Amino acid sequence: MSVGKRLKEERKRLGLTQEEMAVQLGLTRYAQLNFEKDVNLPGGAYLLAALDCGVDVMYVLSGHRAQLDPADLRLLSLIKSAPPIARTAALAALGVSADKAISSAGPTVVLNDSDVGQTISTTALIDQSNMQITVGGRKKKRS
Structure with missing residues (x-):
């Protein structure tokens, strides 16, 4: 099952329409639709807002229930x-x-x-062979 399908399943579990969920998360209904159809993947800000609305984000991303x-x-x-x-x-x-x-x-x-x-x-064992850690994130200094 894909991220979009699990996101839709969570939305339905919460008893929300696409429009209602989009409004709660500060998006348009079309953005919500695109997430659920796997056209786009939701970003960090969306997932944090979804967590506050009761979405099981761990389940949406991994397929494993966190709660x-x-x-x-x-x-x-x-x-x-x-x-x-x-x-x-x-x-x-x-x-x-x-x-x-x-x-x-x-x-x-x-x-x-x-x-x-x-x-x-x-x-669990974690494969870190392709792991990348970014620290800071400051803009480059102008010379």
């Missing part, structure tokens, strides 16, 4: 706050031992917004 649905979030919260013996019992009831759950967990991605800037940490 859990409320029932899963509640369950996770209960397990995290449970005493160790209750947590072990809950995992055992699901047929998973605590050690096995930790070792079989897939890669995780954590986004932190700090004073220094946005940092991303993950347990």
